Amino acid sequence: MMYVSIWLMMAVMLSIMMMMMCTMISKTSKKDRENMSPFECGFDPKSSARTPFSIQFFLIAVLFLIFDIEIAIMLPIILTMKINLTKMWIMTILSFIIILILGLYHEWNNGVLEWAK
Template identity: 80%
Template sequence: MYVIIWSMGFSICLSLMMMVMCTMISKTSKSDREKASPFECGFDPKSSARSPFSIQFFLIAVLFLIFDIEIAIILPIMLTMKWIMNKMWILTVTAFLTILILGLYHEWKNGVLEWAK
């Protein structure tokens, strides 16, 4: 019992000493111009790294993630189909697929899926 307590105390003391030494040894600067500037393979950047991105690309990426997660939800539904075929299961699957299709239809009608306008 004493060995466990001694080893826990030793490991805590050792980790605290290492953290204190690391904070004392490391030198930090509040603001460094080189660290704050964008890095492009050692060259000066040709354009601003803070340039805005296409919101259309972002929306399509979010739609991809949503449909990717829903595929992960649909796969177990298909695997359980041979064991469970009751009214509640059918109602749940139908509601899930209806919401999925209505969401896709809504995005399509709002023009999110059109890349060029």
């Protein structure tokens, strides 16, 4: 028990030291206007470099990722399907697809999929 507490204390101390070193190293030098401004071929930028991000695009991208991961999960299930467990595999895949379709239906009803408003 004593060894565990010693190792735990050493791990905590090492973590604290690493966090302190990272904060000291990450301190940037004097921030002036030229260093903080966006670079556009040496000229002042014509428009803001901080353009707003479309939340609609983000939601569509998240939906794409969800359905992409769905395919990545379902392909190994189909490839490893056993003949004697066919009913269980089919029920698993169907329940998975039904949950995703219900989520898509919910997103559709909330108007997330309408691009132009």
